[in-house]
Amino acid sequence: MSEYSSLLLLTLLVATAFLRILFLIFSILRPLFISCSFLFFIFINIAIIIIIIIIIIIIIIIIIIIIIIIIIIIIIIIIIIIIIIIIIIIIIIIIISFFFHFF
Numbered sequence: 107m108s109e110y111s112s113l114l115l116l117t118l119l120v121a122t123a124f125l126r127i128l129f130l131i132f133s134i135l136r137p138l139f140i141s142c143s144f145l146f147f148i149f150i151n152i153a154i155i156i157i158i159i160i161i162i163i164i165i166i167i168i169i170i171i172i173i174i175i176i177i178i179i180i181i182i183i184i185i186i187i188i189i190i191i192i193i194i195i196i197i198i199i200i201i202i203s204f205f206f207h208f209f
Contacts (some may be wrong), residue, residue, distance in 0.1 A: 113167065117160050125153055 132149055 114164065117164065121156055121160055124156065128152060 129149065
């Protein structure tokens with residue numbers, strides 16, 4: 107769980123740094139805009155888009171991790187089944203060899 111929290115913290119730090127850079131650029135370019143409300147509207151839209159992108163990236167990473175865990179579990183189950191089949195075949199061979207040895 108700590109990996110998810112550190113990943114989330116890292117993405118939030120990157121997002122806030124990116125938003126600070128955008129805010130600095132917009133504050134420099136503010137005299138070019140007609141009004142401050144227009145600048146605020148653009149800033150809010152960009153912030154919402156960035157937050158949506160970060161949420162999508164986190165969801166994709168969680169889905170990839172879940173798929174990898176499922177694949178590992180399936181591989182472990184297949185290996186266990188193969189080992190059980192090999193043990194059963196060895197036991198059958200031993201029983202048959204003892205049977206032919208005594209009779």
